[in-house]
Amino acid sequence: MSNPDVKICVQIMGFLYTLVFNGNEETQDYICDRIANNANFFLSIYKLISVILQYSHIPKDFLLTKPGPTDDDNKLPTAGTGVSGSRPEGASGVTILEMDTLAGSGQGLEKTDALLATPSPPTPPPNVPPKTSTTSFITTYPQPADELDVWLHQVGVCLDLISSLCDGQNRKLQAIMKEQDSSFNINVISGIAALLETLVEIKQENETESAMITETMTKAIQCLIELCAGNYSNQSAALDGQVLDSINLIITESCPTEHPTTKIPIIVKVPLPIDVLEMQCKAVELLEVLLEETNKEFSPGLVKAISKDLKKKRVMYFVKAVHARLCANGKDVDEKKRFEFIERNMFRAYHILRSLAEDSELEFEEFIGLKKLKPVLQEPGDVANQNRSPVANDNSDQALEDHSKEVHVANQNRSVANDNLDQALEDHSKELTEIRTLCDELNKDTHRIEVNYITKDKKWILTPVYFPFKYSRCMSDGEKSILQANINRDSVEDKAKDLSSWTKSFLKKHEYKRELEKHHIWRVVSFLSMLRHWFLIFLTVFLNIFVLGIFQIPSYSCEFDPNVTVSGLLLIPRPWNCWSTYQYVILYFFGVIHFVLSFWMVVEYFVCEKPNFLYEVPLFKAVVNGIKNCIRNDIPLLSKKFKWIDTIEESKDSECFDIYLFSFSPMYRVLFLLFSLLSIGTFGYFYCLCLPYIFLNIDVMQDIVKAISRRRKQLFLIACFILSLLLIYAVLSFAIMSSFFNPGENNQFCTTLWQCYITVIREGLLDGFGAISVTYVGQNGANFNIYLWRAVFDLIFFVVISTISLEVITAILVDTFSELRQEKDAAEKDQKSVCFVCGIDNDDFERRGKGFAKHYHSDHNIYSYIYFILHIKSMSPHDHNAIEKYVNDKFGNDEIDFYPLHKAKVLGGLVLKKKDMKGMIDEMLMNT
Template sequence: MCEETHPGTEKLVKNIFKAVDINALYCTLVFFYQLSKDQGMKKVDKDDDAEKAVFRTYHVLVHMADFEGISLSDVEPLNVGSKHPSNMHASGVPSNSTQAQTDTDLIEAWNYCTKWSKSVELLYQNENGQKILTKIYFRTYSADELPEEVAEKIKYRVNRESPEDKVRDFLTWMKSVKKEIDHLTVLREHWYTNMFVSNLKLRNYLLILWTLVMNFMLVIAWSDVDLESGYVYNPPGEGASVTSDEALLNNYCVETSCYNNVVNDNNFTPNNCTNDLCTIVKTIVPTVPEDSRSGHWFFDYALYIGGGIHLLMSLAMVMSYFLIYSSNFVFPDIFYHYILRTERIPTYSDESLFGLRSIYHIVFVACSALSIPFYGYFYCICLLHIVIDNDILQRVLRSVTKNGRSLLWVGALGLVIIYIYSVGTFALLANEFHYPNSENNNNVRFCRSLIECFITVLDYGLLDTLGLATSLPTEFRDAALRTILYDLTFFIIVTTIGLNIVFGIIVDTFSELRDEKWRIEEDKKGYCFICNLPSYEFERRAKGFYHHVKHEHCMWHYIYFYLHLERINVNDHSAIESFAYEQIIGNKTDFFPLFHAKSLRITANETITQLTELKKMVSEVMQHFQREEKVAAVRRKQEEQAQWEKEHIVIQ
């Protein structure tokens, strides 16, 4: 009855509402609210029907406020004066004994309905093809709460090129969000999964804080240790205890010819071993912090206890990630094309199972676990977790990854150019290369093979333009010209032009992302997302733009409305709900009120009033100009009279 499905509906509903007893509606609201809380109704599964009646009654009351053009607060229980069910008995007789209890129940019922009710404005098209701007109220549930991460993703990733593109892309997002919310609802039904999907942001902040604590503990506890004194060789069979790292180094040295030369040397240490294999082992085995070996005994306990807590928090974080996105995980397209022989339809909620985010979470747990036996070395990598939920840092990373393919191709071109230079170096300038900081630069070359030349050019060329790897001849001859020409061309082509191209791509991408965010912010502040009407119209003719986007055309309410339509049976849809549901299923956007808003709708009386005011303003302007013209005419007469008198006085 309250639905606006015909142009004459508003007038009809207003006449009906004039005969409605608001007191009886309050009594109905309290009655069904108490019935929905009754334990007997819950046992027979009838509490849902009673709750539907509660919201139906509440929606009739708020519709009355809409059609009468009054504020919602005017129909609230505390503002209706003597027409209050607390003054009435169930039979209609005034009763003071039930007044306090009824007051409490009514206010509780009203606040409950206000909390879990939302509204949207739709552009309904009836059977005659007439489009009618209507407002519909519906009930929401706590399970429909939109995750903050999803809301931010929609605001900044929806297509805003045109008003039509905006609502069309938003409709696609609505279906993806429904899938995520349905999955979260299933997870929240069980306590053992609900604890992994609740308070995600708080647990994320705690994990970052604890990572900082672990790194701070390492900073104040670690001290450098000299390799000569830190790794002392103990020959087998003498009963001396060695650490696992020392034993690893010793075993490698013992198995090499290096051991045969120095086994009888009492001053032997792994650093004396010059065998290549032993040198490699000494390079990859990390230095053991001194405080973890001896001295401060509490370091080991703190590392194990703190590391255990960090590992548990990391596992909880990874479990939350894989539980939340388990319904959205997809395999690479090649898997669907060649193995399943199907084509996957991509959606906005897709999450790659082998993507960077999945790999990052696995690496994070691995670093947390490896930090316990390896003296906390990997906690520094865990500090990268500050990028999560940080919009600024994520934009910085996107400035590098967005044009990642371009950067890779530019890098490939750079390697080709460096390889060309390394071939030329091997052919013409091999004798000019030397070890940096060597005592005999002229006799030791680091370009004995093409691979050595390539590594030298790649390393020293990008850092110092080969200034440390080449040397000018003592006499000016052709070799000097080749060296100068080589350095100059390498500096111009690779170091100057090549690196600036890379930096330019990154800077341009960052500027593009910054401008994109600026345009999004301007669109959010200047136009309504749903109707695309400018904000100044609502500031001038309605209750303000903020009130409009938060209550009248809130974009999130349309997602809740879609969830409401999916939750109830199709046969229970009203005419407007059925129309909107068919539009959504058919990927049509005609139900969105583009360039329409009830708060800006002008009635016939308002039009006459505005025309009268405009006529009055025009009349006042005309009278003002007429007065100014009269004053100007009098001033001209006075000036002419003064001029005449001046001329005649001079003649006399």
């Protein structure tokens, strides 16, 4: 870096840039340690930027010499001192400067002689400002047309390196770029801000667009973004460098010019070049970085200063221009990444205005100045009077004629002026209407949350965050219902932790869905999903009604042979033998469509829910885990021999949006497809089994499935217990009561124990064992003794099986439904009485805020926090600002500090719990 040839320094910077490209933190730290006390690195930056600063009409410098003992041989030249230099023979057009690099005391830097050789024309251009410490140090005046682009390219390499070094909000490098530990200081932030201001001046002076100037401006803005992100000190330094004025001028290119007389904007629909539009987007991104509240004491003042000097109306016109460009969808914005970048910054500019309007406590339209102008034009009569000649006061005919001509000309001018004014007012009114419509459209995809930002000194800042999230990507009503019904509501901390878990589950599902949307076929399938769903329900109902109306026993409906299939068990009628042709056509035509839609439904469901499936059977896993625990506890030697037993994992409940693959919902869909296929082969017999699909997504059906699933273990054990009791009674019946079973009259079989067991199950569960006769086969008359012990036997069966065991199952289901009802009531009560995010009661918002409903839906919307995580995850980590990076890091570490627990901006910040407030009051009373 100490080489006098600038090209070599630039090549070294380019090489370093490749090392730290894309946020190589290890290389960043290594370079940071090397350049912290290296003057050559910063002097090279100073030299490159200072060359461009010569084009400014106002002298700019960003090198400060710290007070300390120095001598004349060991210091940089300052303004007025000049530079001693000589031009060697044969080296025309080259000025060679001799300068000793500064060595700070105790910094370990040796004094060396650096030769800085830079090309220079024999005479400086006329626009070069007077000599300053910069121009005396860098005596280089490149030609505007040729050498300027070369220097801009070299400065661009330098800016790329600085951006990459500070990428990822590297606080240490950000600090070094502002101040170094040496006897002099080069404020790189101020230098780049001055560079940007100079480039804006050059761009405005040049009538033709320069791609190199625009590219360098974009790199300078990106450099300032990386230097200022999350760093209040650097933000303040950038504003001191007049960077806000540069931003206002950059965005001005999207604004219409004003009429000199009426002050009404003249709408000129000329699209900006795409590179200029992207530069403006970067300027908006820099503006957002400057508005970040990262210092609790001083950031609000910085925000107010920016809000005062920012040209709000220009920003709004920029939003409109970008929106019009995106709607036009020209060839230059067809690239998806470029399209998303421009769209994101359009929302970013709009959200900046929304945030500043909220901070100023003004209505949005009033804040940005969207008011219809009422220009006052000078009356033609006044013009005529002003232009009236003094001779007009005479009574001569010539004077009257001249005055008449003047009035006629004035009337013509008034007519033209009125026409122009009417057209201008009409265009402006139309423009304002379009802006209001645009704001309404952007509001639909705009969300707001409040983030609890913890600063480096452990102070919290409750900052509002606006962000875009398209309505089409939001959670469905079904997903919202699942979340509200199952999320943990024990405490505000538990809510926050569980909300993060649900967010991760939805994030996994959302990312998978976005991957599917990359396939055009899947877009069509998902777009027609709702139409397919309702058409499939309609077909299911129609086919069941059709089958219900035409199925009759053939022997009673036609003259043909009934043609029934006789088997040992069933008589299966074939009603289709006497159908007409149109009945076959209708059944097969709609049956095939039903099967195709069923196949579509099953494939779509399994493809969409693939990331949420759990490939295990809970009951089987529970049995395996029970056997594992028995072996581990009771037979330790076997457990040591077969170590693979310990590798069996414990069964876990499904979490958030997870679904067991072998649960009811996925399995029934497979059966639905099977029933649809079988119905075609059996002429509609299985369509009745497709009817539960209609109720699959209804709340009552889901509660039934949830109740059975929640108590599946108890129900299974009770069922096994009842079957065991029935087996006991079957054995007793076979042993001592087989003669009471009459297979001839009552179809009560007990020839074998199996027959007796099945008979006891059927008769016992349906009739409470009362269907078995109290007299045995062939009994001669009544016998009280037989009746007595049969009464005891039957009553015990009735009490144990019918009254107790079966009622236990009913009680379990009733208690489960009651539990589900209580959970729903508790969730609804919690949702209406307490904010889910901050945990503050609704009474506080009704008394001190703007109402609980507005706070719940606008300030602390539970779904907006989920969408914000999805928003920052959809971006590159290198594009995150300080707030987004903070939330992303906390969320990745399973921390909940970014949630505003017990805090609300509308209530002034921290709100104490009632218990804490009561304790404080009691303590105050005790002290008094």
